[in-house]
Amino acid sequence: MKEIDWSNLSFGYMKTDYNVRINFREGAWGELEVSSSEYINMHMAATCLHYGQEAFEGLKAFRGKDGKIRVFRLEDNAARMQDTCRGILMAELPTERFREAVLKVIKLNERFVPPYESGASLYIRPLLIGTGAQVGVHPADEYLFLVLVTPVGPYFKGGFSTNPYVIFRQFDRSAPLGTGIYKVGGNYAASLRANKMAHDLGYTSEFYLDAKEKKYIDECGAANFFGIKDNTYITPLSTSILPSITNKSLMQLAEDMGMKVERRPVPEEELSTFEEAGACGTAAVISPIQRIDDVENNKSYVFSKDGKPGPVCTKLYNKLRAIQYGDEPDAHGWVTIVE
Ligand code: PLP
Ligand code: COI
Numbered sequence: 001m002k003e004i005d006w007s008n009l010s011f012g013y014m015k016t017d018y019n020v021r022i023n024f025r026e027g028a029w030g031e032l033e034v035s036s037s038e039y040i041n042m043h044m045a046a047t048c049l050h051y052g053q054e055a056f057e058g059l060k061a062f063r064g065k066d067g068k069i070r071v072f073r074l075e076d077n078a079a080r081m082q083d084t085c086r087g088i089l090m091a092e093l094p095t096e097r098f099r100e101a102v103l104k105v106i107k108l109n110e111r112f113v114p115p116y117e118s119g120a121s122l123y124i125r126p127l128l129i130g131t132g133a134q135v136g137v138h139p140a141d142e143y144l145f146l147v148l149v150t151p152v153g154p155y156f157k158g159g160f161s162t163n164p165y166v167i168f169r170q171f172d173r174s175a176p177l178g179t180g181i182y183k184v185g186g187n188y189a190a191s192l193r194a195n196k197m198a199h200d201l202g203y204t205s206e207f208y209l210d211a212k213e214k215k216y217i218d219e220c221g222a223a224n225f226f227g228i229k230d231n232t233y234i235t236p237l238s239t240s241i242l243p244s245i246t247n248k249s250l251m252q253l254a255e256d257m258g259m260k261v262e263r264r265p266v267p268e269e270e271l272s273t274f275e276e277a278g279a280c281g282t283a284a285v286i287s288p289i290q291r292i293d294d295v296e297n298n299k300s301y302v303f304s305k306d307g308k309p310g311p312v313c314t315k316l317y318n319k320l321r322a323i324q325y326g327d328e329p330d331a332h333g334w335v336t337i338v339e
Contacts, residue, residue, distance in 0.1 A: 006118035009153035011283060016149055018108040020101045023131075024091040024143035032101055034108065040144065045133035047140040052186045053130030055084040058282045059245075061106050061122040061149075061338065063113045064326030069338040071124070072282075072324050074102050076245045081126060084182040089139040090128060097145075098126065099336075105147045106338050112151045116325060119159070123152040123283070155222070155283035156204050160317055162290035162304045163204035165220065165279070167268070168194050169296045172211040173221065173240070180218075180240035187242075191221035205279065207292055209268060210238060216265045219244075223281035225266070226250065227274035227303075228312045232260040234274075246280045246320070252332060253319050259312075268294065271301035276310030285320065288313040 004014075021033045047053040057077045062070050078098035085092040102124055106113065114120035126147045132140030156163055171194035174180025174187050191206070198206040207225070208218040217225050217236050224244040226235040233254035235247055251261045271277070277289040288309035291302040304310060309317070322328035323335065 004112075004114075004151065006114045006120050006151070007153075009114070009118075009120045009151055011123070011152045011155040012150075014112075014150045016109040016112045016151075018105065019146055019148040020105045020108070022093070022097060022101060022145045024093075024145070029091070029093060029097060029145075032097075032104060034104070040146070042131050042144070043133045045135060047130030047132060047134050047138075051130075051134070051137055052184065053088055053090055053140055054185045055081055055088065055090060055128045056183055056185065057081050057124075057126040058183075059102070059124045059126075060152075060282055060324070061113055061124060062324045062326070063116050065116050066326060067116075068326060069106060069110070069113050069122075070324065070326050070335045071102060071106065071338060073245050073249070073334045074099060074336055076248070077126070080183060080243065080245070081128060084184060085128065087179060087182040088184055090130060091143045093128065093145050101145065101147045102126065103336070103338055105149055109149050112149065114151050120151055120153050121324075122149050124149050152283070154285075155281075156279070156287040160286065160288070160309060160314075162288045162307055162309055164202070164290050165205055165207050165292045166198050166201065166203040167207045167209060167292060167294045167296075168197065169209065169214055169294075171206070171208070173208045173218065174211065176210065176212050176239050178240060180238075181242065183242060188221070195221050201295075203293070204287070210265075211240060216267055217271070220279050223279035223284040223287065226278050226280060227266065227271065228276040228310070229274050230260075231258070232262055233312075234262045234264070234266060236266045237263045238265065244281055246282055246285065249320060249332075249334065250280055250286070250316050253316055256331075257315065257319075274301075274303060276313050277303040278313050278316075286313055286317045
């Protein structure tokens with residue numbers, strides 16, 4: 001194997017040794033299969049190809065100072081995938097099977113789990129797709145669950161450093177009663193144009209306002225939003241954003257640190273009152289926000305004047321990472337050690 005430069009990994013795909021798969025046929029999930037192929041052979045009329053019957057998840061495994069590998073909140077990802085399945089009528093994989101598959105694929109690819117010192121991690125990507133053939137718009141009767149892994153570095157440029165973001169009013173990612181709360185590929189397809197435009201203009205990512213009133217902050221294409229003021233952690237409550245497991249963890253950690261936590265609609269104007277702000281997610285961890293520009297309204301909300309991450313973002317980031325890497329006790333039972 002070519003030497004991997006662990007400390008300079010980007011958030012990209014790298015081939016690993018194995019993936020694992022479980023098929024759903026005739027109303028039941030089958031045995032777990034180990035594959036070394038990067039390809040899927042499927043029917044050309046599979047519902048995932050035509051009608052977007054696909055769900056995915058994202059979680060990470062970390063190698064600790066003690067050499068042990070820890071997976072973060074895997075049951076929460078299993079539960080969210082089940083929720084997505086209910087949202088777009090796919091067969092639900094039981095948590096126990098999800099756990100079996102995730103632990104197995106990590107074990108099989110152990111040599112790709114980055115060393116502790118690198119600050120990198122193993123990204124785990126569960127995928128569930130409708131493989132049964134349909135021409136009418138109906139759910140499939142066959143599904144494939146697959147888990148692939150790949151070692152990754154930071155999702156947003158520079159890792160834990162501040163970045164500029166932009167609000168575009170001309171795009172919506174998801175509708176108030178649509179699929180934004182589910183982790184389905186269609187939401188990401190809907191974000192591609194806005195994301196490209198953001199990058200072309202020099203921004204790290206795009207922010208969406210609620211699609212109905214264009215008044216409240218929803219989230220980015222791949223991360224939730226939080227703002228900090230008056231010792232309070234404030235994050236949007238919305239029917240069109242993904243319930244982020246990282247955000248849920250940060251709410252708990254903020255509370256543990258003696259902060260107040262508010263989950264409620266966040267009007268855009270309130271951005272001007274935050275002392276700090278961040279984007280959070282499995283891939284992004286915490287990406288402190290330097291500023292958010294509302295280009296169509298010629299406004300700019302600045303959260304970091306000196307370009308450095310603020311003290312609360314830094315504290316939350318350090319605490320979360322310490323739990324994930326096993327440097328601090330796992331007081332909330334979030335971590336599964338891969339045996
Ligand atoms: N929002 C969106 C749209 C995402 O794709 C993600 C990534 O999973 C998140 C938020 C963060 O969720 P989590 O913290 O569970 O990874
Ligand atoms: C994640 O944080 O796991 C994401 O889903 C982000 C992106 C790669 C889709």
